[in-house]
Amino acid sequence: LILWTDCDREGENIGFEIINVCRSVKSNLKIYRARFSEITYDSAVRALSNLTQADERVSAAVDVRQELDLHIGAAFTRFQTLRLQRLFRFDSKQVISYGSCQFPTLGFIVERYLQRENFIPEPFWKIIVEH
Incomplete structure (x- = not known):
């Protein structure tokens, strides 16, 4: 699963709400975070090539x-x-x-x-x- 929520604190928090729901159904689910600042093809490709983990401290x-x-x-x-x-x-x-x-x-x-x-x-x- 790749989280594509807004790349700000609120987006990170929404991402963790998604993580919690998904992991309650499938605990071993691999989850990644796409970080992007614009909705363009190049930005999406760059985000997909540089997936990270969601930051629990920000959430x-x-x-x-x-x-x-x-x-x-x-x-x-x-x-x-x-x-x-x-x-x-x-x-x-x-x-x-x-x-x-x-x-x-x-x-x-x-x-x-x-x-x-x-x-x-x-x-x-x-x-x-x-x-």
Whole structure:
């Protein structure tokens, strides 16, 4: 079996999920890792000629980051929900969640909203030429 997942940490972690499933069915299965940075014929041939083993340390680092994201997110969600409930006296059933991707994503949304709000239409012309 050759793993062709993305050549980054997340791809390595997905590769180990595949390894674990496959080895639970066939423990002596030979598994290799193709490393590539572009989807071209030459890159695929080069990756196939230089197969390696998947790096368990890289996968473990992703597992740790995911676990930390979960614990930090749960703890900070609880903290900010309780703190903001006291400050603004809103319904105790509402949760103010925290996630490491939420703030950058919210920033993109606000940025796009402001672009739309501040948009000034300009006249434009369209020329169609037929030959």
